[in-house]
Amino acid sequence: xxxxxxxxxxxxxxxxxxxxxxxxxxxxxxxxxxxxxxxxxxxxxxxxxxxxxxxxxxxxxxxxxxxxxxxxxxxxxxxxxxxxxxxxxxxxxxxxxxxxxxxxxxxxxxxxxxxxxxxxxxxxxxxxxxxxxxxxxxxxxxxx
Amino acid sequence: xxxxxxxxxxxxxxxxxxxxxxxxxxxxxxxxxxxxxxxxxxxxxxxxxxxxxxxxxxxxxxxxxxxxxxxxxxxxxxxxxxxxxxxxxxxxxxxxxxxxxxxxxxxxxx
Numbered sequence: 001x002x003x004x005x006x007x008x009x010x011x012x013x014x015x016x017x018x019x020x021x022x023x024x025x026x027x028x029x030x031x032x033x034x035x036x037x038x039x040x041x042x043x044x045x046x047x048x049x050x051x052x053x054x055x056x057x058x059x060x061x062x063x064x065x066x067x068x069x070x071x072x073x074x075x076x077x078x079x080x081x082x083x084x085x086x087x088x089x090x091x092x093x094x095x096x097x098x099x100x101x102x103x104x105x106x107x108x109x110x111x112x113x114x115x116x117x118x119x120x121x122x123x124x125x126x127x128x129x130x131x132x133x134x135x136x137x138x139x140x141x142x143x144x
Numbered sequence: 145x146x147x148x149x150x151x152x153x154x155x156x157x158x159x160x161x162x163x164x165x166x167x168x169x170x171x172x173x174x175x176x177x178x179x180x181x182x183x184x185x186x187x188x189x190x191x192x193x194x195x196x197x198x199x200x201x202x203x204x205x206x207x208x209x210x211x212x213x214x215x216x217x218x219x220x221x222x223x224x225x226x227x228x229x230x231x232x233x234x235x236x237x238x239x240x241x242x243x244x245x246x247x248x249x250x251x252x253x254x
Contacts, residue, residue: 009165121174138235142238
């Protein structure tokens with residue numbers, strides 16, 4: 001059992017949470033975007049996590065199975081395909097003949113809360129890395 | 145090499161690092177839908193022969209969120225700190241043993 005693989009597991013957590021925060025920031029930034037290259041308003045994106053093997057190639061085959069080495073990765077970034085909500089803005093350049101504009105389906109409050117969750121998750125993974133780092137340092141001190 | 149107790153302590157360190165690895169996994173998967181918390185059954189892991197792989201077990205009695213994930217971050221934070229402290233105690237013990245052995249060796253050399 002190598003403690004170093006625990007750091008790889010936490011590292012997968014860090015990168016997954018970072019991706020989640022990036023996508024949430026993208027949603028927030030585009031909360032009022034009505035024009036996209038694909039046409040129509042911006043479509044919100046949501047990350048979906050799944051468990052993933054985190055063993056480094058170096059240590060991979062040496063580690064006994066046990067199923068303990070479960071990291072995490074982003075399995076997909078889902079693009080919202082529901083009908084865009086319409087807002088009545090008659091003066092808007094993108095308004096249809098009745099004065100309605102198709103807007104992105106984004107609730108900033110919801111995304112802000114989710115962003116806090118991502119940031120807490122990132123912190124928890126950093127705490128795990130420093131705890132493991134401390135254990136490794138202790139083991140190294142045995143050689144002194 | 146040192147004494148039978150030190151060998152047991154060595155095994156104890158193995159079990160502790162396995163546990164810490166599972167805790168790291170649990171924290172990394174705190175937002176993964178359907179993920180089940182994993183842990184080490186300390187009693188049976190310590191009974192098993194040293195060097196044998198440590199089995200991961202699923203934990204009962206945790207409340208699952210609507211997405212089927214039952215990781216409790218408070219529980220994991222507690223385990224993270226506890227395992228780290230236990231590891232510290234065990235390595236401190238081993239360090240003292242090694243120091244004593246070294247002192248004895250240097251006495252023989254005169």
